[in-house]
Amino acid sequence: xxxxxxxxxxxxxxxxxxxxxxxxxxxxxxxxxxxxxxxxxxxxxxxxxxxxxxxxxxxxxxxxxxxxxxxxxxxxxxxxxxxxxxxxxxxxxxxxxxxxxxxxxxxxxxxxxxxxxxxxxxxxxxxxxxxxxxxxxxxxxxxxxxxxxxxxxxxxxxxxxxxxxxxxxxxxxxxxxxxxxxxxxxxxxxxxxxxxxxxxxxxxxxxxxxxxxxxxxxxxxxxxxxxxxxxxxxxxxxxxxxxxxxxxxxxxxxxxxxxxxxxxxxxxxxxxxxxxxxxxxxxxxxxxxxxxxxxxxxxxxxxxxxxxxxxxxxxxxxxxxxxxxxxxxxxxxxxxxxxxxxxxxxxxxxxxxxxxxxxxxxxxxxxxxxxxxxxxxxxxxxxxxxxxxxxx
Amino acid sequence: xxxxxxxxxxxxxxxxxxxxxxxxxxxxxxxxxxxxxxxxxxxxxxxxxxxxxxxxxxxxxxxxxxxxxxxxxxxxxxxxxxxxxxxxxxxxxxxxxxxxxxxxxxxxxxxxxxxxxxxxxxxxxxxxxxxxxxxxxxxxxxxxxxxxxxxxxxxxxxxxxxxxxxxxxxxxxxxxxxxxxxxxxxx
Numbered sequence: 342x343x344x345x346x347x348x349x350x351x352x353x354x355x356x357x358x359x360x361x362x363x364x365x366x367x368x369x370x371x372x373x374x375x376x377x378x379x380x381x382x383x384x385x386x387x388x389x390x391x392x393x394x395x396x397x398x399x400x401x402x403x404x405x406x407x408x409x410x411x412x413x414x415x416x417x418x419x420x421x422x423x424x425x426x427x428x429x430x431x432x433x434x435x436x437x438x439x440x441x442x443x444x445x446x447x448x449x450x451x452x453x454x455x456x457x458x459x460x461x462x463x464x465x466x467x468x469x470x471x472x473x474x475x476x477x478x479x480x481x482x483x484x485x486x487x488x489x490x491x492x493x494x495x496x497x498x499x500x501x502x503x504x505x506x507x508x509x510x511x512x513x514x515x516x517x518x519x520x521x522x523x524x525x526x527x528x529x530x531x532x533x534x535x536x537x538x539x540x541x542x543x544x545x546x547x548x549x550x551x552x553x554x555x556x557x558x559x560x561x562x563x564x565x566x567x568x569x570x571x572x573x574x575x576x577x578x579x580x581x582x583x584x585x586x587x588x589x590x591x592x593x594x595x596x597x598x599x600x601x602x603x604x605x606x607x608x609x610x611x612x613x614x615x616x617x618x619x620x621x622x623x624x625x626x627x628x629x630x631x632x633x634x635x636x637x638x639x640x641x642x643x644x645x646x647x648x649x650x651x652x653x654x655x656x657x658x659x660x661x662x663x664x665x666x667x668x669x670x671x672x673x674x675x676x677x678x679x680x681x682x683x684x685x686x687x688x689x690x691x692x693x694x695x696x697x698x699x700x701x702x703x704x705x706x707x708x709x710x711x712x713x714x715x716x717x718x719x720x721x722x723x724x725x726x727x728x729x730x731x732x733x
Numbered sequence: 734x735x736x737x738x739x740x741x742x743x744x745x746x747x748x749x750x751x752x753x754x755x756x757x758x759x760x761x762x763x764x765x766x767x768x769x770x771x772x773x774x775x776x777x778x779x780x781x782x783x784x785x786x787x788x789x790x791x792x793x794x795x796x797x798x799x800x801x802x803x804x805x806x807x808x809x810x811x812x813x814x815x816x817x818x819x820x821x822x823x824x825x826x827x828x829x830x831x832x833x834x835x836x837x838x839x840x841x842x843x844x845x846x847x848x849x850x851x852x853x854x855x856x857x858x859x860x861x862x863x864x865x866x867x868x869x870x871x872x873x874x875x876x877x878x879x880x881x882x883x884x885x886x887x888x889x890x891x892x893x894x895x896x897x898x899x900x901x902x903x904x905x906x907x908x909x910x911x912x913x914x915x916x917x918x919x920x
């Protein structure tokens with residue numbers, strides 16, 4: 342379209358608008374007057390509503406369109422609601438779908454991370470705030486030293502991997518506790534009583550004494566493996582935890598190997614005994630008796646090994662070092678590290694976790710939201726075209 | 734037993750009820766104003782498009798009721814209230830057309846011969862008949878445009894917004910439709 346055409350078009354529309362605004366012909370030129378007369382005629386052609394209908398609708402507007410007005414039947418009212426039930430609005434559907442997809446995608450990622458954090462963290466802690474008490478799960482996921490047989494480490498949650506049979510884990514824990522000098526004796530007593538409470542026993546203990554009484558001590562405890570987590574929790578509460586470490590060593594292979602060796606030795610013994618029964622000569626008898634003695638020694642040694650392995654796996658070894666509080670003079674700092682700092686660390690940790698969750702959710706939700714928006718726009722366009730199709 | 738709580742709760746509910754009632758009354762009043770301002774034009778537009786008085790009454794009622802129920806969804810940033818209302822009315826009218834499988838090109842309603850017979854000015858009566866004939870000859874899209882302009886009284890910008898086209902594009906289409914009407918009337 343040329344500029345001239347555009348100007349002519351604008352002029353024509355202006356004349357039409359002038360006539361409609363004034364409600365009369367305003368131009369002098371016959372052509373323009375004809376155009377304005379046409380515009381007025383078109384406006385005059387507008388159908389007018391029936392007064393009765395207009396009054397009725399005005400009344401309904403004043404009443405705020407009461408539901409069930411105009412004697413609408415129950416069926417009609419239900420039918421009127423059905424479209425909203427059948428077709429919820431597109432933004433709502435898109436929002437719900439996006440939220441569901443975000444949750445569905447983010448949850449496994451978060452859980453996976455949680456598992457990774459539980460299994461990948463170092464078992465040892467040193468200084469700083471006291472770590473939370475280790476659970477049975479923690480213990481079973483502490484990267485155990487692989488046995489020579491290449492047996493799989495135990496599964497999380499204390500359960501053994503299916504098909505692997507009963508696994509034997511040798512657990513050890515080391516704890517360094519600090520307590521005020523005045524309380525060291527009491528803490529030492531408490532260590533023994535806690536061990537006793539959980540059906541364990543003190544294998545070795547030593548207390549160091551100085552000019553001002555007890556200054557420290559070392560304890561080697563045996564605690565039933567199944568009760569190790571609770572026992573550690575109880576021990577940790579006796580003083581300030583300076584260091585704590587835990588290890589789990591899968592000795593299933595070792596146990597199997599020893600058991601096999603024992604069975605072989607026992608079979609050999611039975612064979613030797615049968616041969617002894619059938620021995621014809623003294624020299625043969627003597628030789629067999631010698632072999633039986635050696636075999637008995639071997640069996641005894643293997644049984645001892647088995648007992649030892651079972652003892653090591655049934656009972657966890659806990660080493661506790663008891664120390665005097667070195668910073669007891671800085672009572673304020675101590676209180677701070679016992680109370681405020683862990684709280685701040687916890688809060689920061691929670692904040693970091695929340696931020697991670699939000700970022701992950703956004704990472705999933707934003708593309709989905711974009712997609713949903715595009716689909717919504719496309720849907721709107723399609724609906725519009727379908728409507729406009731009525732004018733074709 | 735605390736005698737104050739139930740009384741306080743009742744009072745709160747009563748106040749909340751009054752506030753809701755006042756809000757509703759204000760809402761209705763505001764909508765009534767819009768209704769009074771636009772009703773004849775909305776009806777005129779719908780009737781021009783549908784060319785069926787009974788259907789136009791149903792669709793107009795439906796449009797106003799729909800607008801009333803959705804009045805909180807109106808966003809000033811997306812146009813004037815009139816524009817929003819006409820959009821609803823247009824959608825309702827197009828739905829009606831589609832539902833009935835009727836085309837806007839269907840024959841117009843029988844002319845009101847009585848009104849023509851009492852027409853004082855024969856020339857004006859003829860002129861009116863010519864305009865009606867020209868309107869019937871228009872394409873449905875063009876008649877929609879003419880109805881929005883002359884029955885709905887919308888500006889070119891409002892029409893453009895409603896049709897989802899530029900203002901100049903709407904002007905061109907309008908110009909074309911008016912030119913076509915002029916030609917038909919002159920014939």
